[in-house]
Amino acid sequence: MAITAGGSLNSVAASQQQTLSTNYIDFTSAATAGWAQQYLPDLMEKEAEIFGNRTISGFLSQVGAEEAMTADQVVWSEQSRLHLSYVCTVDADGDTNGTLTITTDIDGNALTTTHGIRTNDVVLIAQAGVVVKALVVETPDSAVVTVEPYATAALSTLSDGTATVLVIGSEYGKGQKYTDKTGTFESDKRTALTPTFKSFTNKPIIMKDYYEISGSDASQVGWVEVSGEEGQNGYLWYLKAEGDTRARFTDYLEMSMLEAEKSAAASVIGFGDDGQIRGAADSAAGGSGTEGLFAAIESRGNVTSGVTGVNAATDLAEFDAILAEFDKQGAIEENMMFVNRATSLAMDDMLASMNSYGAGGTSYGVFDNSEDMALNLGFSGFRRGSYDFYKSDMKYLNDKSTRGGINDRAGSAAIRGVIVPAGVSSVYDQALGKNLKRPFLHVRFRASQTDNRKMKTWVTGSVGATTSALDAMQIHYLSERCLVTQGANNFMLMK
Numbered sequence: 454m455a456i457t458a459g460g461s462l463n464s465v466a467a468s469q470q471q472t473l474s475t476n477y478i479d480f481t482s483a484a485t486a487g488w489a490q491q492y493l494p495d496l497m498e499k500e501a502e503i504f505g506n507r508t509i510s511g512f513l514s515q516v517g518a519e520e521a522m523t524a525d526q527v528v529w530s531e532q533s534r535l536h537l538s539y540v541c542t543v544d545a546d547g548d549t550n551g552t553l554t555i556t557t558d559i560d561g562n563a564l565t566t567t568h569g570i571r572t573n574d575v576v577l578i579a580q581a582g583v584v585v586k587a588l589v590v591e592t593p594d595s596a597v598v599t600v601e602p603y604a605t606a607a608l609s610t611l612s613d614g615t616a617t618v619l620v621i622g623s624e625y626g627k628g629q630k631y632t633d634k635t636g637t638f639e640s641d642k643r644t645a646l647t648p649t650f651k652s653f654t655n656k657p658i659i660m661k662d663y664y665e666i667s668g669s670d671a672s673q674v675g676w677v678e679v680s681g682e683e684g685q686n687g688y689l690w691y692l693k694a695e696g697d698t699r700a701r702f703t704d705y706l707e708m709s710m711l712e713a714e715k716s717a718a719a720s721v722i723g724f725g726d727d728g729q730i731r732g733a734a735d736s737a738a739g740g741s742g743t744e745g746l747f748a749a750i751e752s753r754g755n756v757t758s759g760v761t762g763v764n765a766a767t768d769l770a771e772f773d774a775i776l777a778e779f780d781k782q783g784a785i786e787e788n789m790m791f792v793n794r795a796t797s798l799a800m801d802d803m804l805a806s807m808n809s810y811g812a813g814g815t816s817y818g819v820f821d822n823s824e825d826m827a828l829n830l831g832f833s834g835f836r837r838g839s840y841d842f843y844k845s846d847m848k849y850l851n852d853k854s855t856r857g858g859i860n861d862r863a864g865s866a867a868i869r870g871v872i873v874p875a876g877v878s879s880v881y882d883q884a885l886g887k888n889l890k891r892p893f894l895h896v897r898f899r900a901s902q903t904d905n906r907k908m909k910t911w912v913t914g915s916v917g918a919t920t921s922a923l924d925a926m927q928i929h930y931l932s933e934r935c936l937v938t939q940g941a942n943n944f945m946l947m948k
Contacts, residue, residue, distance in 0.1 A: 509849040510707040521900035530650040537620040551608040553598045567595040572632045580616035657935040664698040666691040710936040713745035743935045753941035782942040785874035792870030793850035872945035899933040906933040
């Protein structure tokens, strides 16, 4: 009977006492898999966290709230401006009278109903450095207003073209009745003004993800001790993989609420009855997408690109322009600024330059910094005019793997930060039929007594709790939500 000895047996002693390559673990050898030698290396088991906290979520939790909804869309209304001010086209016919053709409201929106200027109103007409006060004598149709100036030859100072008109009051003679649109003193009542409102809608989107691991791998212990943002630890690698998938999905929930936009009507993307994606060529496709924060501000809010260009050093001239715009929009006095690093440092430099320099050192803040103190070169906020600004870094705009990397290539489309009003707004909720006070920003998620889709997670498979014959564990994540941006005119996007 022949006996065949096994190979690769380390049974031959070395002829001399010396260090040899064969005495060490070969981590590069595929054949030995790195564990062919008897000497144990100094193994550093803990995985190095070289990127710190990698998640970027948290912005919406600081500035908004979350509420449940039970419908396919959320509808809210916002009040219109109180005073009557319009953009018009002037036709100056001389000293006798002139006509104004109302084109849009003061915000540039096309009028969906007739304007509110009535006969006997007193108006201011401004054009190219000239302001004319006039009395409205006729409003014969929905667009044209006939006026008589108070000052002689006043209308001759205006040229035919675009102007702004503002109603400042009215004037009637003794015993004069209300007049009709043509100025005839026969009407017993003046045309009443009915308040208008703007209605906005948004729809939730469904986000999904999942993680899967086979039963064999789930029962296999590794030599690396894992850790992660979700609190996972131990030597089971799937704990890290599942935790990272969950953390990534949580970030997706926030990034979608910031960046998402609705499908354009001309290039609609939607889903058919079978749930499959349809393109613009499919006439049956329904519109998809949802309106995120950035899209809402660009559509209905304010955008600043700085005074001297994109990513220029922030200075008071830019903030003064921002204050002037906020004065026009509602004057929310307390505002939060979430900015990237470059803008944050530029603001610090700007605020430092406003401070007088103390003797023997730099003086920042409320207290003079002595030479033995650590110098604080950062500012968390400041007050300009009647406005308070509180500054905070926004990790999403800095991280290279998120918007920070996009901004490096975006040029003029890069986003430096966003200014969000603090406090709440009063709105009319059509579903509840009453006025409610809510944060300017809040997330609506689909939920009922049967199912809460704010952040669902469930496990399927045969690993752990057995639910199917699949020799694996699948962990599923799902959320259905949208962002409501109320009063976008009080927000400022910094590009």
